[in-house]
Every structure is written in structure tokens, then in C-alpha cells.
Amino acid sequence: MAGSGNAHLREADDALLRVENLVVTYPTDAGVVHGVSDVSIDVRRGETLGLVGESGCGKSTLGRAMTMLREPTSGRVLFDGKDLTGLSREGLRRLRPRLQVIFQDPASSLNPRRTVRKIIAEGLEIWGRKPTPEVVDEMISAVGLDPAVVGERRPGQMSGGQCQRVAIARALMLKPDLILCDEPVSSLDVSIQAQILNLLERLRVDYGLTLIFIAHDLAVVKNISDRIAVMYLGKLCEVAPSGDLHRYPAHPYTRALIDAVPVADPEVEIVPMEIRGDLPSPINPPSGCRFRTRCPLATDLCAEREPEIREVRPGHYAACHYATTQPLPADAPTAEPVTV
Numbered sequence: 598m599a600g601s602g603n604a605h606l607r608e609a610d611d612a613l614l615r616v617e618n619l620v621v622t623y624p625t626d627a628g629v630v631h632g633v634s635d636v637s638i639d640v641r642r643g644e645t646l647g648l649v650g651e652s653g654c655g656k657s658t659l660g661r662a663m664t665m666l667r668e669p670t671s672g673r674v675l676f677d678g679k680d681l682t683g684l685s686r687e688g689l690r691r692l693r694p695r696l697q698v699i700f701q702d703p704a705s706s707l708n709p710r711r712t713v714r715k716i717i718a719e720g721l722e723i724w725g726r727k728p729t730p731e732v733v734d735e736m737i738s739a740v741g742l743d744p745a746v747v748g749e750r751r752p753g754q755m756s757g758g759q760c761q762r763v764a765i766a767r768a769l770m771l772k773p774d775l776i777l778c779d780e781p782v783s784s785l786d787v788s789i790q791a792q793i794l795n796l797l798e799r800l801r802v803d804y805g806l807t808l809i810f811i812a813h814d815l816a817v818v819k820n821i822s823d824r825i826a827v828m829y830l831g832k833l834c835e836v837a838p839s840g841d842l843h844r845y846p847a848h849p850y851t852r853a854l855i856d857a858v859p860v861a862d863p864e865v866e867i868v869p870m871e872i873r874g875d876l877p878s879p880i881n882p883p884s885g886c887r888f889r890t891r892c893p894l895a896t897d898l899c900a901e902r903e904p905e906i907r908e909v910r911p912g913h914y915a916a917c918h919y920a921t922t923q924p925l926p927a928d929a930p931t932a933e934p935v936t937v
Contacts, residue, residue: 602635602905602906603637603906605906605908607641609675611639612640612641612675613640613807614677614775614807616639616663616675617673619636619659619671619673619674620634620636620672621659631879632658632659633831634655635672636659640807640809643801645801645823646809646810647811648809648825649811649812649827651829652813653830657701658831660779661777661779663809665681665689666698676696676775694773695773695774695775697771697777698777698778698779699761700781701780701783703757703760703763704752704760707763707767709753713737713747713749713750713755714730714749716752717766717767718770719767733748736766739766740800742766747763756789757789758785758786758792758793761781761785761793762796764781765781765793765796765797769804774806775808776806776807778809778810780812783813794820794821797810797821798820798821814858815854815858824838825837827851827854829850830887830888832916833916834848834851834888834915834916835850835913836906837912837914838913841912842913845910847920847921848888848916849892850888872891872892873893884901885899886900888917894917896918896919907920
């Protein structure tokens with residue numbers, strides 16, 4: 598399917614989750630907002646897919662539609678071969694334990710009236726399975742907390758990092774196949790971010806998880822992701838293995854994101870970003886390529902014809918008429934990985 602709009606999709610049998618031509622729109626007083634426009638992407642079992650883009654690009658809307666927290670306007674969501682968009686409410690409910698979500702703000706996603714033990718046990722209790730205290734404490738320990746210290750605490754008595762660990766434990770309690778991590782570290786200090794990222798990577802291996810990791814910072818997803826998809830104004834710009842994307846960014850928007858990552862070196866010269874202007878309105882997106890109004894490479898062709906996503910290197914895809922495969926300079930500064 599080289600050259601087609603779905604050229605980046607792999608064999609359907611290889612994917613745990615696969616979305617095809619997904620569209621999400623919603624009406625407002627000002628007009629119809631085009632949150633996600635004809636997006637296709639997949640994630641294999643045991644893989645971590647990073648979903649990156651600036652605020653307002655539609656990545657969280659896409660993530661919620663992928664897990665059916667928001668019903669798509671059109672398109673298909675296939676999970677383990679089942680089309681979630683065609684399931685009844687009861688059928689979708691029964692599948693929910695296998696699809697869990699970790700939200701951006703841990704404090705607001707946890708019930709402030711419940712203790713940590715009750716929050717973690719609640720998911721199983723909904724299904725009529727009351728876990729033993731030992732099982733709950735084992736899950737608290739698995740996310741790096743001491744059950745004796747935090748077990749009877751409530752969210753308001755804990756830090757943001759502790760609350761996020763509780764949210765992770767709550768998701769793991771149902772033994773899911775896939776977890777959507779919707780900007781789970783954006784509200785945390787950098788040192789705590791590193792701890793949570795390392796925890797998620799360890800749990801992915803220990804529990805055989807598949808992760809979709811949403812962030813607006815490429816440095817955050819660089820090490821945790823096997824594959825990264827870059828979004829702009831509801832569309833996919835680029836899809837590539839993590840290392841390849843950072844070494845050979847093919848789309849000018851991806852290059853701009855990499856240039857925008859701060860480097861912890863006072864000797865490094867700050868190079869101004871080449872993109873200009875503000876993000877266009879999702880109510881009235883530009884014709885052709887949606888990035889053209891800010892792109893330094895834009896021509897009349899970009900306004901007349903929307904670029905299809907195509908392979909520019911093995912396993913590396915970009916939606917740009919002028920996609921380049923030139924690597925970044927060998928001495929170019931790169932973002933330090935978020936680790937501890």
C-alpha cells in the first residue's frame with residue numbers, strides 16, 4: 598500500500614489495537630470542531646506507542662476515541678480483532694477491564710473520599726470479585742509504595758507522584774492488555790516524571806502490557822516508546838521508530854518539535870524555531886496540508902493537495918510533499934533522556 602493514506606499500517610493480525618480512518622468532530626456554538634480527521638494507526642501487543650504533538654492537536658481526543666471513552670464520528674476501532682464501534686453497551690462494558698486509562702491529573706481522577714486500598718480494589722468489586730487485603734497490598738507495593746504507610750490514606754493526603762502511582766495500581770488491578778497513558782507526567786516535577794516513566798517501563802515488561810503514551814514533549818516519550826506518531830491539527834504528520842524519528846525527522850513539524858526541546862548545556866546556541874504564526878482553528882483548518890500556514894517549505898502545491906502519508910525510510914512514514922530523509926547533524930544537541 599505504498600503511497601496510500603494508510604501506508605504506515607502493519608498487518609492487521611499483528612495489531613492488538615488498530616484504528617482505521619478515525620474521525621472525531623463535535624459541534625460548538627462557533628461551528629464544528631474537527632478534533633481528529635481521518636487518522637489510522639496501530640499498536641502491536643507488548644509495544645509502546647508514543648503519541649506526540651502540541652496542545653490542541655487532537656492527541657488526547659484520539660486516545661479517548663481509541664479506547665471508546667469518546668465515541669468516534671466515523672471510522673473503526675479494532676481491539677484484538679473486535680470492532681469496538683459495533684459493540685453494544687453491554688459488550689463494550691465487558692471488554693472494559695482489558696482497556697484501562699491513566700489520566701493526566703491523578704488527584705482529580707481518584708475518589709477523594711476513599712482510601713488507597715478501596716480505590717485500588719474498587720474495579721474488581723464492581724465485577725463482584727472482592728480482592729483479599731494481601732492482593733491489594735501486593736499491587737500497592739508493585740508501584741513502589743508502602744502499603745503500611747499509604748494504605749489508609751486518601752488522595753488529599755498524598756503528593757501528585759504518589760497519587761499517580763495509585764492510579765497506575767488501580768489500572769493494573771484488572772490485569773488489562775492495554776493501558777492508555779494520557780499525559781500522565783505533565784503535572785509532575787521532572788524528578789518525579791522520571792520515576793513514573795521508569796515505573797511504567799518496568800511494569801510493561803513485568804505484566805506484559807501494551808501502552809499508548811500521550812505527551813506534548815518528545816523528550817518524555819523518547820526512551821519509553823518503541824514507535825512514535827506525531828500529530829498536528831487532528832492529522833498524523835509522521836510515524837517512525839523512536840530512535841529513527843529523532844535521528845532522521847522527515848516532517849518539518851517534527852524537526853521544529855525537536856528544535857524546541859531545551860538542552861541542559863549553557864554553551865549550546867539557541868536556534869530560533871523556523872515555524873511561524875499560531876495554530877489554526879480546528880473549526881476551519883487550512884486546505885491541503887494543515888501545517889502549510891506555518892511551514893518554511895510550503896508552496897502552492899501544499900495548499901492545493903493534501904499530502905498522503907508515505908514511506909521515506911524503511912518503517913518511517915511522513916505526510917509531506919517535501920519530506921526529507923537527511924539526518925540531523927552528528928554534533929546536533931539532543932534532549933537528555935528523562936531518567937534517574
